Structures are given as C-alpha cells and as structure tokens.
Amino acid sequence: MTPVVSVQDLSKRYGAVAAVDGVSFELRRNGIYGLLGRNGAGKTTLMQLLTGQQFATAGTVRVLGADPAENERVLRQVSFVKESQRYPETYKVRHVLLAGRLLFPGWDEAFARSLVADFELPVSRPVKKLSRGMLSALGVTVGLASRAPITFFDEPYLGLDAVARQLFYDRLLADYAEHPRTVVLSTHLIDEVSDLIEHVLLLERGRLVLDEAADSLRGQVVTVTGPAQAVDRLTANADELHREHLGPLTRATVRGAVSAGHAREAGVQLEPVSLQQLVVRITAREAVS
Ligand SMILES: Nc1ncnc2c1ncn2[C@@H]1O[C@H](COP(=O)(O)OP(=O)(O)OP(=O)(O)O)[C@@H](O)[C@H]1O
Known part of the structure; x- marks a missing residue:
C-alpha cells in the first residue's frame, strides 16, 4: 500500500547539533504511531519537517506524495497539534474552533461540540485566559475534530490531568475506529499510550533506532x-x-x-x-x- 508519509535520509542540523540525523521511514495510511524518545531526541523537529514548518538540511520528505513545504493541498490534510500552540491575541475558544472548521475539509462540528462538552471548555473565554489544561484540551479538540488524514499530536496533552488524558485516549480510540486515519503521538507517557499505539518509532539523538509494530x-x-x-x-x-x-x-x-x-x-x-x-x-x- 502507498505510504502517506515517506522519509528518506532526512537530516536537520542546527549548527553543530544534528536534531534529526539520516532518518528513513514510512507511515502507512491508517495507523496510530508512537513517536518516542528522550528529551531533545528530535521528535518535535521531525514533526516540523513533516509538516513543512522546517526545511531539511538533507534528505527528502514526501507527504501524500508531495513536498509538504508551502503546499496547501497537502497541509489541509495534515493537522499538527502542539503543547505550545499560539493563537492570535484576540481569539476566544470559539474563534479557534471556527478556524478549525474553515481550515480542515474533514472537520466534524458535532464531534467538536461533544469534545468541548467533554472537556468543559468555556467557548466564550479568550484563549489567553485559559488555564494550561484548558489550552491542552483545546488543542486536543482541534486535533481530533479536524479528522485530518494525517494528525500529529506533539505532547499537546501534557497539561491535561489524568482524567482528562484518559478522556483524550478514549475519544481518540473510539473516533479512530470509526474514522481510521494516520495519527502520530509524541509522548513521554509511554505506559499510558502503550495500549493505544500500533507502531513505535523511537528516536535517540536524532537517529531512528526502532521502527516496529508494537505487537511484535x-x-x-x-x-x-x-x-x-x-x-x-x-x-x-x-x-x-x-x-x-x-x-x-x-x-x-x-x-x-x-x-x-x-x-x-x-x-x-x-x-x-x-x-x-x-x-x-x-x-x-x-x-x-
Ligand atoms: N531552533 C533551534 N535551534 C537550535 N537548536 C534546536 C532548535 N530546535 C531544536 N534544537 C535542538 O535540536 C535537538 C532536538 O530538539 P527537539 O525539540 O526536536 O527534541 P524533542 O525530542 O522534541 O525534545 P522534547 O521531548 O524535550 O520536547 C535538541 O538538541 C534541541 O536543542
């Protein structure tokens, strides 16, 4: 089957630091991937390369068959949710949700509303007044409701308490069962996600040291x-x-x-x-x- 993401000998250097170092792998259509690795292993950099937010020093990235950089056709199929997501200064929660609806062709408004209710998100509150956990819940809501064929979660749920994290895992699994897609979760909470992920990608100092099905x-x-x-x-x-x-x-x-x-x-x-x-x-x- 044609992969949705294909990476060949990909490297990204910041001066002397090889944040991503000669990495090759593929992501297949429909699968939940765990992108694991210690602090500074290169997880965020790799996801930035896959979502066209950084340019590679060497190697190639193909997302849905094309280079993702400044490629609107591809980027509308890709949702990237990160912990430190910034929003325009004046935005309220409902503006973020509206932006998600306008941006993502697969956006499910009913699902978004049910997540807002699940996470008790105050839709009329300015985003800058949200607590850290609420901000995480907003990111998770956008990531899930976007139903993007390729969805990256870069530890956006670290601000969530244990109950809310479980809610996220439950909603993700249930929605994935009905609407399969490619999901990449980067996390340090490996035990929590170990039943969720089907495939493990493990980075160590920029190198891919494991690329294997979780079951095996x-x-x-x-x-x-x-x-x-x-x-x-x-x-x-x-x-x-x-x-x-x-x-x-x-x-x-x-x-x-x-x-x-x-x-x-x-x-x-x-x-x-x-x-x-x-x-x-x-x-x-x-x-x-
Ligand atoms: N813009 C940048 N300029 C210089 N160095 C950078 C930059 N971004 C990342 N790095 C370095 O690249 C390496 C990989 O960082 P990255 O954020 O990708 O790791 P990570 O696996 O996401 O880490 P964490 O789990 O701590 O979030 C680190 O050594 C980091 O300091």
Missing part, C-alpha cells in the same frame, strides 16, 4: 532472571539490552527468541517487558554506544 515488540523483549550460567545459556542467541546482578541471580533484558519451555527446564524466570522499559533499555544502550 511486546513479544520480542523479555527479562530473564536466574543463576548466571543458566541465563547465559538461554540468552546466548539473543540481543542483550541490559544486565544486572541481584545477589546470586542475574537478570538480563534481551530481545530475541527465548523459549518459555527452555526457561522452565532451566529454572529461570521469564517476564514480559513493558514498552516503557523497552524504550528505556534501548535508549540507554544507544546512549552508551
């Missing part, structure tokens, strides 16, 4: 705990991400085939690794190497 990752990485020799034998053919010693026991986090049957026979304990742990382990290893 879940089964691939395990923690093996037991006597050192038994752990070594069992994990000999696996890719070791981390190792620690707990008294007489060794605990290794590995990626690769470790048979549950062999683990049982060897008296070694096998535990699944959460997406969050996996990201921590991989980024820690990449940082060392």
Whole structure:
C-alpha cells in the first residue's frame, strides 16, 4: 500500500547539533504511531519537517506524495497539534474552533461540540485566559475534530490531568475506529499510550533506532532472571539490552527468541517487558554506544 508519509535520509542540523540525523521511514495510511524518545531526541523537529514548518538540511520528505513545504493541498490534510500552540491575541475558544472548521475539509462540528462538552471548555473565554489544561484540551479538540488524514499530536496533552488524558485516549480510540486515519503521538507517557499505539518509532539523538509494530515488540523483549550460567545459556542467541546482578541471580533484558519451555527446564524466570522499559533499555544502550 502507498505510504502517506515517506522519509528518506532526512537530516536537520542546527549548527553543530544534528536534531534529526539520516532518518528513513514510512507511515502507512491508517495507523496510530508512537513517536518516542528522550528529551531533545528530535521528535518535535521531525514533526516540523513533516509538516513543512522546517526545511531539511538533507534528505527528502514526501507527504501524500508531495513536498509538504508551502503546499496547501497537502497541509489541509495534515493537522499538527502542539503543547505550545499560539493563537492570535484576540481569539476566544470559539474563534479557534471556527478556524478549525474553515481550515480542515474533514472537520466534524458535532464531534467538536461533544469534545468541548467533554472537556468543559468555556467557548466564550479568550484563549489567553485559559488555564494550561484548558489550552491542552483545546488543542486536543482541534486535533481530533479536524479528522485530518494525517494528525500529529506533539505532547499537546501534557497539561491535561489524568482524567482528562484518559478522556483524550478514549475519544481518540473510539473516533479512530470509526474514522481510521494516520495519527502520530509524541509522548513521554509511554505506559499510558502503550495500549493505544500500533507502531513505535523511537528516536535517540536524532537517529531512528526502532521502527516496529508494537505487537511484535511486546513479544520480542523479555527479562530473564536466574543463576548466571543458566541465563547465559538461554540468552546466548539473543540481543542483550541490559544486565544486572541481584545477589546470586542475574537478570538480563534481551530481545530475541527465548523459549518459555527452555526457561522452565532451566529454572529461570521469564517476564514480559513493558514498552516503557523497552524504550528505556534501548535508549540507554544507544546512549552508551
Ligand atoms: N531552533 C533551534 N535551534 C537550535 N537548536 C534546536 C532548535 N530546535 C531544536 N534544537 C535542538 O535540536 C535537538 C532536538 O530538539 P527537539 O525539540 O526536536 O527534541 P524533542 O525530542 O522534541 O525534545 P522534547 O521531548 O524535550 O520536547 C535538541 O538538541 C534541541 O536543542
């Protein structure tokens, strides 16, 4: 299937800093992607490149088959919601919603109203008087109601409290089921979104170190705990991400085939690794190497 986003050897340098460093990947039509990585890994820069807000130092970006920069046809199909979104000084909440309606061909006004009610947004209040959480809720509302074929959420929900964040995840999933599209969520709250995302893109210092379906990752990485020799034998053919010693026991986090049957026979304990742990382990290893 033709991808909706295609990126080849993409780099963006700011002086000596390689914010994005030789990245290649594709986003398929309809999928929820988690764009993960530590602070400064390059997530925002990558999304700015994909939405034509920054120019690449090298490489190519194709969004819906074209360069997104100053391309109105493409940009009307792309919604980009960020935490620090700025609005015109005089805007009230309802002006932002009206702008969304005018800008996005797929805008769903009824859905927007239901989100406004869900998040208890005061439509007549000036945007500059909103609390941080309300501002996040407004961004999330625009991002969801725009129903853009490609929607980027750059941590716009960090201002939301836990209840409102859950509301966002629930509304996103329910709406996605009825109106599939390509959604990219950048977040540090990996545990919270791990059931939501179908595909993981992990950046570390500008480089893409993981581009994989979440389901396949879940089964691939395990923690093996037991006597050192038994752990070594069992994990000999696996890719070791981390190792620690707990008294007489060794605990290794590995990626690769470790048979549950062999683990049982060897008296070694096998535990699944959460997406969050996996990201921590991989980024820690990449940082060392
Ligand atoms: N306009 C800029 N000028 C100079 N350096 C920049 C600029 N924008 C980003 N950078 C640098 O590029 C790197 C990547 O930043 P970016 O904001 O893309 O990371 P991030 O993964 O979104 O981080 P966070 O999770 O902290 O928001 C950082 O080292 C940052 O300091």
